[in-house]
Amino acid sequence: MPVSEQLVYENVSKAVNISVLGNLLFASAWKPQFEAYQALQDEWKEYVTLCQIQLQGFDQNVVLAILKSAKSAQEQTSAAEEFAALTLQWKTERGPSSSPSALAMHPAYQAIIGMGEKALPLIFSELQSGVDHWFWALRAISRENPVPPESRGNLEEMAKAWLKWGCENGYAPH
Amino acid sequence: MPLTDWPPNFSLSRTTLFPSDFPHFSPQHCESNDVSPYDPRYNCIAWAASDSTRWWWPQSVDAYWPPGAIDDLSIPAFVSAFQTLGYVICKDGSLESGFEKVAIYADQHSVPTHAARQLPLGAWTSKFGPYEDLEHVDVDCIRGPGYGTVVVFMKRGIM
Numbered sequence: 001m002p003v004s005e006q007l008v009y010e011n012v013s014k015a016v017n018i019s020v021l022g023n024l025l026f027a028s029a030w031k032p033q034f035e036a037y038q039a040l041q042d043e044w045k046e047y048v049t050l051c052q053i054q055l056q057g058f059d060q061n062v063v064l065a066i067l068k069s070a071k072s073a074q075e076q077t078s079a080a081e082e083f084a085a086l087t088l089q090w091k092t093e094r095g096p097s098s099s100p101s102a103l104a105m106h107p108a109y110q111a112i113i114g115m116g117e118k119a120l121p122l123i124f125s126e127l128q129s130g131v132d133h134w135f136w137a138l139r140a141i142s143r144e145n146p147v148p149p150e151s152r153g154n155l156e157e158m159a160k161a162w163l164k165w166g167c168e169n170g171y172a173p174h
Numbered sequence: 175m176p177l178t179d180w181p182p183n184f185s186l187s188r189t190t191l192f193p194s195d196f197p198h199f200s201p202q203h204c205e206s207n208d209v210s211p212y213d214p215r216y217n218c219i220a221w222a223a224s225d226s227t228r229w230w231w232p233q234s235v236d237a238y239w240p241p242g243a244i245d246d247l248s249i250p251a252f253v254s255a256f257q258t259l260g261y262v263i264c265k266d267g268s269l270e271s272g273f274e275k276v277a278i279y280a281d282q283h284s285v286p287t288h289a290a291r292q293l294p295l296g297a298w299t300s301k302f303g304p305y306e307d308l309e310h311v312d313v314d315c316i317r318g319p320g321y322g323t324v325v326v327f328m329k330r331g332i333m
């Protein structure tokens with residue numbers, strides 16, 4: 001039975017700390033579901049002794065949805081940390097070149113492109129806090145270019161066009 | 175007054191490649207302590223063209239290049255870009271009353287890398303890619319692996 005997003009988050013709030021939810025399955029009789037998430041076992045082992053949550057009140061489907069949500073959140077946190085480190089490296093090492101291709105060929109910038117779609121929300125967040133040369137990466141990842149020709153080179157206008165595209169495609173907040 | 179140390183806000187001077195990119199550039203070549211804020215919105219070519227709103231570069235969908243200018247990564251293309259602003263080629267970077275000048279730099283393969291603009295008293299101003307711009311006493315002090323050397327001087331009458 002499909003689980004509504006609202007129900008999932010209501011149950012997340014009951015659980016207090018999403019990081020302990022793995023132990024719900026670990027300690028439960030829902031072995032098949034636990035095995036489905038066994039890849040996460042190592043990361044959650046440390047929480048086993050901390051688990052104080054009882055299974056009462058939780059629906060199996062809800063817990064599974066929460067686990068998926070937890071896994072996704074964990075991946076997003078990891079991506080954000082990787083992105084922040086690469087961005088800092090790029091900004092401090094990119095050198096004095098004026099060539100857009102030279103700026104984009106920096107290994108850290110290429111690594112950000114290599115992160116693929118999960119980098120898009122992070123790039124849009126950067127663009128919202130201040131313009132910079134993110135457009136090559138946005139084009140490379142999205143295979144789109146919403147910047148009108150008359151705005152080329154004007155980073156403020158380019159950022160505006162990209163943020164509009166990001167909102168329309170669910171990568172940037174409205 | 176010439177500086178004895180890099181301006182603290184000149185972030186390019188703290189990058190590891192700076193000494194090797196600009197081996198002839200030292201704090202003594204800085205004309206003043208005035209350094210613009212770090213600003214990735216415009217680059218050296220734009221700054222030389224007195225435009226602090228856009229990033230200028232040929233053959234790029236992410237940059238502005240003047241309509242009518244040659245659109246390739248060559249010295250004639252950069253010359254043509256400044257020609258659209260009324261500049262003509264001149265013989266050197268000496269201070270000439272009634273004129274303002276720009277210097278175009280290129281690397282050993284004749285690929286343009288940089289442009290600087292002469293200030294009214296004869297010093298020059300350069301923007302270092304996305305980093306700050308600052309004044310330097312002459313065009314030669316920033317020659318080296320980073321920008322190569324000056325290949326063309328251009329001038330136009332002061333409007």
